[in-house]
Amino acid sequence: MRAIGLTESYDASPSTEDGERLVSIEEVSLVYGRGKKEKEVLRNVSLELREREFVCVLGASGCGKTSLLRLIAGYEQPSSGRVRVLGREKAEPRPEVGVVFQHANLFPWLSIRRNAEFGLRMQGVGRAERRERAEEAVRRVGLGDAEDKLPFELSGGMKQRAAIARTLAASPRIILMDEPFGALDAITRENLQQQLRRLWLASRQAIFFITHDVDEALLLATRVVVLGGSPGSVAVDAPNPLYSEEESTAELRKRQEYGKLREQLVESLKHA
Numbered sequence: 001m002r003a004i005g006l007t008e009s010y011d012a013s014p015s016t017e018d019g020e021r022l023v024s025i026e027e028v029s030l031v032y033g034r035g036k037k038e039k040e041v042l043r044n045v046s047l048e049l050r051e052r053e054f055v056c057v058l059g060a061s062g063c064g065k066t067s068l069l070r071l072i073a074g075y076e077q078p079s080s081g082r083v084r085v086l087g088r089e090k091a092e093p094r095p096e097v098g099v100v101f102q103h104a105n106l107f108p109w110l111s112i113r114r115n116a117e118f119g120l121r122m123q124g125v126g127r128a129e130r131r132e133r134a135e136e137a138v139r140r141v142g143l144g145d146a147e148d149k150l151p152f153e154l155s156g157g158m159k160q161r162a163a164i165a166r167t168l169a170a171s172p173r174i175i176l177m178d179e180p181f182g183a184l185d186a187i188t189r190e191n192l193q194q195q196l197r198r199l200w201l202a203s204r205q206a207i208f209f210i211t212h213d214v215d216e217a218l219l220l221a222t223r224v225v226v227l228g229g230s231p232g233s234v235a236v237d238a239p240n241p242l243y244s245e246e247e248s249t250a251e252l253r254k255r256q257e258y259g260k261l262r263e264q265l266v267e268s269l270k271h272a
């Protein structure tokens with residue numbers, strides 16, 4: 001694995017070394033299909049996600065980012081190697097691991113609050129607690145006033161916030177996000193980045209976040225991972241030197257070293 005140029009100026013990232021290891025991926029490869037259709041998409045990937053980390057994964061289209069997320073979510077099993085999630089040897093879908101996709105996939109006939117309640121209902125959480133947790137989650141993403149609205153009444157950004165609320169309502173220990181802002185316009189995207197950052201700073205729930213957007217990774221991540229190659233493997237795994245708890249995303253963008261770090265990361269992506 002190449003060291004990231006970014007680490008040279010590393011001085012501000014939080015120490016998460018002491019945080020509990022929530023996800024551990026060890027020498028994993030993943031092969032889809034069989035026989036002539038066989039395709040190895042990940043090879044020898046090792047990664048971890050610890051408590052309080054916000055890990056952003058960058059990589060060219062098709063290098064296996066979503067496949068990696070699917071392994072952690074338990075939707076796929078590795079062809080070789082180990083994926084341990086919250087102490088379990090075999091990753092499987094469970095409420096402690098929330099997933100947010102690029103498209104909100106809300107139930108169109110349920111209000112925002114009821115969408116947020118849905119997973120809790122499936123888990124057998126009682127009505128009063130369900131409602132309370134859903135309302136709280138909807139408030140946290142700033143949709144308190146819209147909780148009775150149906151999805152078709154919401155903008156794209158609001159829908160995505162509703163999808164995040166649905167995930168938060170289940171109080172997951174890990175949140176997996178697959179390009180959650182990828183389909184949004186630039187301004188909405190920036191607003192949601194700021195909002196997610198505030199949510200994360202307040203809760204420190206571990207987040208594993210896939211993005212194509214270098215700026216998004218620099219503004220949000222405590223650690224940046226670059227996947228590359230075919231089959232995909234980890235080219236870079238390094239703390240984000242730009243990470244700061246005090247500064248807003250707008251302030252971070254204005255930092256002198258921002259442009260240089262961005263350039264380095266783009267170069268890493270090109271050569272990954």
Ligand SMILES: Nc1ncnc2c1ncn2[C@@H]1O[C@H](COP(=O)(O)OP(=O)(O)OP(=O)(O)O)[C@@H](O)[C@H]1O
Binds near residue numbers: 033062064068
């Ligand atoms: N279920 C599947 N069966 C066979 N091949 C698959 C399957 N899912 C993904 N692939 C292939 O695996 C490769 C990696 O796909 P994946 O979606 O993980 O990449 P990605 O980096 O997330 O791409 P993108 O950035 O475009 O979303 C691609 O070539 C894709 O066509």
